[in-house]
Amino acid sequence: MPRSLKNPKKAKRKNKGGAKKGEASSSSSNGIPSIPAKVWQPGVDALEEGEELQCDPSAYNSLHAFHIGWPCLSFDIVRDSLGFVRTEFPHTTYCVTGTQANSAAANSIGIFKISNISGKRRELVPTKTSNADTDMDSESSDSDDDEEAVNDGPKAPVFQVRKVFHQGCVNRIRAMTQRPHICATWGDTGHVQIWDFSSHLNALAESETNISKDATTVSNQTPLVKFTGHKDEGYAIDWSPLVPGRLVSGDCMNAIHLWEPASDSTWNVDNKPFVGHTKSVEDLQWSPTEQSVFASSSVDKTIAIWDTRLGKSPATSIKAHDADVNVISWNRLASPMFASGSDDGTFSVRDLRMLKEGDAVVAHFTYHKRAITSIEWSPHEASTLAVSSDDHQLTIWDLSLERDEEEEAEFKAKTQEEVHAPTDLPPQLLFVHQGQKDLKELHWHTQIPGMLISTAADGFNILMPSNIESNLPANTAAA
Template identity: 80%
Template sequence: MVRSLKNPKKAKRKNKGSKKGEGSSSSSAPSVAAKVWQPGVDKLEEGEELQCDPSAYNTLHAFHIGWPCLSFDVLRDSLGLVRTEFPHTVYCVAGTQAERASWNSIGIFKILNISGKRRELVPNKANGDGSDMDSESSDSDEDDEEHGGGSGSPILQLRKVSHEGGVNRIRAMRQNPHICASWADTGHVQVWDFGSHLNALIESDREAIHGGSTVFNQAPLVKFSGHKDEGYAIDWSPLVAGRLVSGDCKNCIHLWEPASDSTWNIDPNPFVGHTASVEDLQWSPTEPYVFASCSVDGNVAIWDIRLGKSPAVSIKAHKADVNVITWNSLASCMLASGSDDGSFSIRDLRLLKEGDSVVAHFEYHKHPITSIEWSPHEASTLAVSSSDNQLTIWDLSLERDEEEEAEFKAQTKEQVNAPTDLPPQLLFVHQGQKDLKEVHWHSQIPGMVISTAADGFNILMPSNIEMALPANDASSM
């Protein structure tokens, strides 16, 4: 249940993670060979420091929008359903956790000219051929010709809207990305229309419009005060535009049904089935009346809004708090959950009647799981973030192949001492962010992951992740 991000200080990133088997922890003494750093296992000796292996990434950029952000969402855009060529442009919305309640805002931002380079899995040189993108903002220290696909550094364009209290979680409607819902630590759920701000960003040219000093005052479309406590759980239906559920720390879930373009009918009678705080909510990707919830009580519940206010199914999912869940949009029988004890599990919902629906369980992380999300492009792949300052990417279809591993080591000529006890499904480990809180895939840029932490955002594209082309359609702003 670890969620707080009340840390206004910005820490400059000094190290980043790396591709499995190719990261490095190097000493200032040139005679010491590089090796992969394992958090919780390895210790830095005097004179040693962590260094990023740039060959592990197709792109890697860091930036911040002011105060730390506990939650954000990636906005669907009209720039193309599948974008594979650099430079890239992305739109996001994020809510702050400021030092004072009155200083909070929602940031609507655009990052353009995200440059990068597709890399070979087996580098031609010992240190790879890439750029060091270790920067506090969106700036790169390398010449853009080194990483290709653009001219100059990424450009951040930002507009801010005042928000009463810290933003616990924020989500954009899939069908209408300019409509966003925010959970405030004041106990209110609000729905906003950021259409004018998005239009301003869309129409802006390549000049940075850092709106750091300008905070727009805007009234929300709806401000719901029916919850008895603050909360973190909220989700828009991917199938019914405007349908929303919100859950609070007092175990209550409220259903929102759209009445028009700017009004909602909110059921005052909550769904109650958990005995403790509702931590996360996820609508089914295929059933318009079905959603899932998880709770501090250790349970995951499946609900059908046509069947009353009690869950259709309740599962004891973890021994500790269940912090986050994600429902696979490409394999709708699969639901993943992450726990406070650092473990995460994958369940096949078709096996619920048989009792044991767990098809995979991992205990790699030793600190609470803070975010988990299935890839929108590959059914077997998911991203996980943890309080251990690691962002990991997993491919459940992978199995250990000793012959293939031997061949890879021969090709790389043992350039890095890779650990041998990592799970074969662990595809990528990214480090360097402090107190990771949330991770999202970009639904229109295969392989792109964005994460938020106490010291800002990262945009990364691991070089060993080749995504299939998505079959779903895109909405326009």
């Protein structure tokens, strides 16, 4: 699995999303009639001379970009106390991430807050609008404190960050659901560490002022735990959603270790690992319904299901793909549904109830052109999942959808314009987000329906596609 994001350059993007293929600016200035916009397909379409990619702002309820300096391979959204289900703009979110710097001493963990995330709800059937109707940012949110969105729209989100020194690159970082100030990191030094970031999160919660990433001091903080029992670096790590503090970590030497909390700040790590894979463990996921059950995926092309009550060998193991199984996701709204993404660009969905009868594959997609780097089920819609790939695309899929020609014709009539969309796309494909380079990880926001955050070589995107609507009532809220 290609993972490295080490890059000293701090590149900025001006075009986000890249949903349409449009005319060249020189053509419009010379009065040549506009070329009808059409959907751009990476790996299929080619830019002709004078053409450029343009983002369709009507495709998003909200779209913002930012970076913290160095590229980040992994991040996690931190659960907050601002409301269990939030549907009204502006939004605020907290995250943790770790850098991929060009020297070990330059790395850090970033704890950041993004507030004043603007946007608006749009109709599912779009009407013709000009670019002046959009309120989305056209540049990174941390570049200027007083930067305003396109055409004098709302101000850019407020970006605040605090940094903690981390020896070596951060391969993966995860925040505990039940105690979100507790985070675990996998480092390329071969160490798994657990941190308490409560002081940083509290400081961010109390502050309303932009904090420049360049002016922020990188603090030295001692981790609560530093585990040195792994014999190699790794990427696989997951907190249990059912047992606070329970953790599993897997390394590139095929070993998986179980962590059990001994107190609020100490853990007992079983030095005898779970062993069943023959190659690197790439990802781990706890069952959303069974406390002792977790799943793993590996470079050996298999997925294994483990039960901690049954010893150190897998309860079951299946050949899942024809290449490395990079990432997995267990559906927390429909626990039998299990998704996996491979190094060959394919991803599959299995019904675990059917494992005894065979491979249990209920859906298999070959849309992406390069390795799948992240996959995650929506926390609000049981049939929806998001996927990112090294082909620079983030896609959203709804497995409940089937092609309906009458509905397509009705939609086309309501828009009152010709839709230049490919006819051979899978009907389950809801949305394609482009504009980020080397996408590495994505997460749905569990408290803001329809919001995703993604990280790539050139920074982060916050996006809310306009056709991803939650069935939750708009006035639903909880502390």
